[in-house]
Amino acid sequence: MRFELKEVSICAEKEFELIRITDPVREFVAQTGVKNGVVYVITEHTTTGIMVNESLPCVEKDIMETLDRIAPEDYPYHHNHYLPTYGTIGGNAPGHLKSLLTGNHCVFPIVEGKIKLGSAADIYFCEYDGIKNRKYMIYVMGE
Amino acid sequence: MVIDTHIHPALFAPICEDQERFRRRCDAMNYHLMKPSDMALLRKQYALADIGRVVLLPEDCSVESGMVEISNDEIAKLVALDAQFYIGMATVDPRRPDAVQELERAFAELGLAGLAVNTARLKMYPMDERLVPLYDLCRKYHKPIIFHAGFCLENNALAKYARPMEFEEVALRWPEVNLCLAHFGWPWVQETAALLLKYPNLYANTALMNFDGPYQLFPKVFKQDMGEYWLDHNLADKVMFGSDSPRIRPVRSKRGLDSVEMLPETREKIYWKNAMRFFGWEGQNK
Numbered sequence: 001m002r003f004e005l006k007e008v009s010i011c012a013e014k015e016f017e018l019i020r021i022t023d024p025v026r027e028f029v030a031q032t033g034v035k036n037g038v039v040y041v042i043t044e045h046t047t048t049g050i051m052v053n054e055s056l057p058c059v060e061k062d063i064m065e066t067l068d069r070i071a072p073e074d075y076p077y078h079h080n081h082y083l084p085t086y087g088t089i090g091g092n093a094p095g096h097l098k099s100l101l102t103g104n105h106c107v108f109p110i111v112e113g114k115i116k117l118g119s120a121a122d123i124y125f126c127e128y129d130g131i132k133n134r135k136y137m138i139y140v141m142g143e
Numbered sequence: 144m145v146i147d148t149h150i151h152p153a154l155f156a157p158i159c160e161d162q163e164r165f166r167r168r169c170d171a172m173n174y175h176l177m178k179p180s181d182m183a184l185l186r187k188q189y190a191l192a193d194i195g196r197v198v199l200l201p202e203d204c205s206v207e208s209g210m211v212e213i214s215n216d217e218i219a220k221l222v223a224l225d226a227q228f229y230i231g232m233a234t235v236d237p238r239r240p241d242a243v244q245e246l247e248r249a250f251a252e253l254g255l256a257g258l259a260v261n262t263a264r265l266k267m268y269p270m271d272e273r274l275v276p277l278y279d280l281c282r283k284y285h286k287p288i289i290f291h292a293g294f295c296l297e298n299n300a301l302a303k304y305a306r307p308m309e310f311e312e313v314a315l316r317w318p319e320v321n322l323c324l325a326h327f328g329w330p331w332v333q334e335t336a337a338l339l340l341k342y343p344n345l346y347a348n349t350a351l352m353n354f355d356g357p358y359q360l361f362p363k364v365f366k367q368d369m370g371e372y373w374l375d376h377n378l379a380d381k382v383m384f385g386s387d388s389p390r391i392r393p394v395r396s397k398r399g400l401d402s403v404e405m406l407p408e409t410r411e412k413i414y415w416k417n418a419m420r421f422f423g424w425e426g427q428n429k
Binding site: 006011013014015073075076077080081085086087088089093108131132133135 | 172174175176177181184187191236292298352353354355356357358359389390391392395398402422
């Protein structure tokens with residue numbers, strides 16, 4: 001059994017953005033040479049997410065707008081207060097909640113050296129609290 | 144376009160190369176668990192709030208802390224990266240024996256745009272005699288002053304030294320010098336408003352995110368703590384946008400102010416026109 005980890009840096013261009021990362025995941029799986037196993041994609045942050053969905057602009061827009069309706073910017077969140085541990089004002093509660101709704105990872109089988117995705121499936125890194133320098137991990141386990 | 148008149152560049156990567164210095168600065172200024180920010184990322188973040196120019200505030204309480212937290216040379220170094228974007232203020236701990244010479248150097252040699260003073264941190268009242276020569280130098284060089292005013296979240300600072308009314312005599316005795324009460328003197332915003340009404344050389348900025356989210360705090364301060372029409376009818380020419388970054392992200396501060404109902408011409412003045420006049424750049428291009 002082999003275990004291969006890659007940390008990938010990523011920076012959105014917008015404050016809230018869905019960024020397709022299917023290709024870098026696919027490329028890393030190929031690089032590892034693992035024929036059969038699984039690949040995990042995991043974000044390192046608590047105001048971002050990893051999502052699998054269909055890469056259509058209308059779907060992306062619906063996802064973002066629905067998340068905005070569930071966790072609107074102007075709600076009086078408990079997190080909106082002075083945080084002595086940082087010395088800053090907590091202002092990213094919607095990002096935390098959207099991260100919770102999206103989840104922090106996805107997992108797919110690797111079969112004959114390739115990630116096995118559904119035909120409509122793409123992997124996204126979801127930025128909900130940008131613009132920041134971010135990282136996600138691709139972790140391959142297999143033989 | 145927006146001019147942010149209140150940025151503490153404590154985390155700007157080009158002045159964070161010395162790790163021990165960075166740690167001591169963050170401890171003194173009460174910033175924790177933060178990393179240096181690269182300049183390209185900061186510019187992207189400012190663009191989210193349509194910020195086209197930012198005022199960088201230094202910090203010198205070195206007689207007490209043993210270290211100039213953000214020096215005039217560091218501010219000048221940042222301004223040199225893009226002088227069309229960064230407006231650098233100067234400062235000096237007035238207890239330093241070379242205080243007047245250092246401020247004069249900052250104006251004459253480094254070309255910094257004005258003086259920043261935090262009397263809460265210095266624990267001296269605005270009319271303390273040690274500050275007077277610095278005000279005189281600002282008059283000589285036609286430089287404005289940004290005072291921290293009101294409550295201060297920095298360590299070892301006392302707000303009683305920065306209550307808005309304490310600045311009235313400075314406004315009276317140095318009428319040729321433009322003065323800004325930062326943070327709108329929060330929580331004493333009515334004192335600040337009263338002073339703004341009387342003194343033509345007095346301004347205030349909106350760097351006051353201490354409680355709640357921006358959608359709650361800004362309407363509370365500008366529509367409840369102050370009268371519904373005070374901004375439009377009385378203070379339109381006296382208020383400047385300021386974020387207090389990195390304690391609050393500029394885009395959030397801007398959204399809070401965006402949510403406050405006001406005339407479009409008032410908003411334009413608050414977002415950039417008043418800052419241009421404050422610095423004596425009225426009539427120049429943005």
